[in-house]
Amino acid sequence: MMVYNMLFVVIFMFLFGNMIFVSKHKHLLIILLSLEFIVLSIYFYLLIYLMMFNMNMYMLMVFLVFSVCEGALGLSILVSMIRTHGNDYFQSFSLL
Structure with missing residues (x-):
């Protein structure tokens, strides 16, 4: 019963995100x-x-490694966008 409650919370987190x-x-x-x-x-x-x-919980470690790499890549894109455009608005720059 407790597992179903935890799964409900996880699904709610995923949908909210x-x-x-x-x-x-x-x-x-x-x-x-x-x-x-x-x-x-x-x-x-x-x-x-x-x-x-x-x-085995080894797959969780692999997943964490990939999620950290994804977060670092996103932060580097954010920093380069702020350095070039001054803010993080998507409407402030053109893709052309």
């Missing part, structure tokens, strides 16, 4: 934070899934 990702598309920082929130909910889901079936 997706809702923020879709609705707040003006700032790059908010988009990156919502993506990290989605990655955190996927991590919790994998943790519950692997614990439920008594499997």
Whole structure:
């Protein structure tokens, strides 16, 4: 019963992160934070899934490595965008 409650919370976290990702598309920082929130909910889901079936937790370490690389890449894009354009608005620069 407790596992189902935890799965409900994880699904709610995932849907809430997706809702923020879709609705707040003006700032790059908010988009990156919502993506990290989605990655955190996927991590919790994998943790519950692997614990439920008594499997090895090595896959969680691989997932954390890739999520840290994704976060570092997003922050480097944010820093380069702020250095070149002065802010993180998507409407302030042209893709051409």
